Amino acid sequence: MKIYTIPLQDTPSQKLAVTLGDQNVDLVLTMRLGRLFADVKADGVPVVAGRVCLNLEPIINEKFRPFVGELFFVDLQGSDNPIYGGLGRRFVLRWATNE
Numbered sequence: 444m445k446i447y448t449i450p451l452q453d454t455p456s457q458k459l460a461v462t463l464g465d466q467n468v469d470l471v472l473t474m475r476l477g478r479l480f481a482d483v484k485a486d487g488v489p490v491v492a493g494r495v496c497l498n499l500e501p502i503i504n505e506k507f508r509p510f511v512g513e514l515f516f517v518d519l520q521g522s523d524n525p526i527y528g529g530l531g532r533r534f535v536l537r538w539a540t541n542e
Contacts, residue, residue: 444540444541445540445542446537446539447463447537447538448535448536448537449461449470449514449535449537449538450531451530451531451534451535451536453528453529453530453531455474456471456472456474457471458470459471459472463512463538464511465511466485466486466511467485467487468510469483469484470484471483472496474527478496478524479495479496479516479524479525480493480496481496481502481514483502483503483510483514485509485511490503490508490509491503491508496524496525497516497524497525498516498517498518498523498525499517499522500515500516501513501515502514502515502516511540512539512542513539513540514536514538515536515537516534516536519532519533519534519535520533
């Protein structure tokens with residue numbers, strides 16, 4: 444298994460375009476109601492929308508989705524769910540793949 448860290452800015456809302464394996468991934472992270480939410484597209488195809496981000500829990504989490512690998516957040520200082528005020532430092536976004 445390979446695990447990569449995706450660089451994040453510590454802002455309450457951000458859009459990222461990254462290449463993960465052979466897929467072009469568009470990721471939108473937004474803080475709402477005290478929680479961080481993710482929208483993910485792979486090669487222009489919506490994968491998930493409005494998915495709440497939790498510590499060590501897969502964001503995609505369904506094998507039938509058109510996405511290779513898995514995205515998840517890790518709290519490097521404990522077990523809290525990711526929030527603005529630590530993104531990219533305390534709360535890091537990881538992509539894991541078996542390829």
